[in-house]
Ligand SMILES: CC[C@@H](C(=O)O)C(=O)SCCNC(=O)CCNC(=O)[C@H](O)C(C)(C)COP(=O)(O)OP(=O)(O)OC[C@H]1O[C@@H](n2cnc3c(N)ncnc32)[C@H](O)[C@@H]1OP(=O)(O)O
């Protein structure tokens with residue numbers, strides 16, 4: 698695994714939290730994106746070399762809706778950049794980690810993603826992210 702690709706933060710209201718994080722980080726949201734397959738709306742900010750992903754539920758079936766109901770707003774997941782997501786998924790599986798998707802799926806910001814169950818990863822929901830190559834978009 699490489700660097701932390703982003704930190705995902707669950708929020709109730711993307712507009713309100715977007716403004717809050719813009720002030721906090723003294724920056725502006727550089728991208729917003731709906732990801733219907735995950736039932737989320739996202740907004741991205743940079744803090745130096747780091748990336749923050751704000752996540753609002755777009756449907757009551759969203760994992761973010763369930764998380765907000767149980768735990769409230771806050772850090773939802775940590776995403777790590779990987780060069781070869783299928784190889785990393787196979788490695789983690791062989792080490793006993795529980796993958797939440799058997800095949801990489803399309804995430805936000807031009808990434809293929811896979812989630813690791815927090816119960817198998819020390820209570821932290823982990824996301825693997827591989828940049829989708831330009832010629833395979
Ligand atoms: C925008 C796209 C993408 C990107 O490109 O970056 C994203 O980031 S999408 C982000 C939203 N999508 C996901 O989170 C998908 C993966 N998540 C899931 O599949 C589920 O949320 C889950 C992790 C399997 C939990 O679902 P479920 O079992 O239905 O919920 P429970 O509330 O019953 O949780 C069971 C258990 O796990 C604990 N939990 C749940 N979420 C988290 C979390 N984010 N971090 C840490 N722990 C978490 C929860 O508290 C329960 O524990 P117990 O209460 O002790 O049983």
Ligand SMILES: [Co+2]
Nearest residue numbers: 705750776824
């Ligand atoms: Co994410």
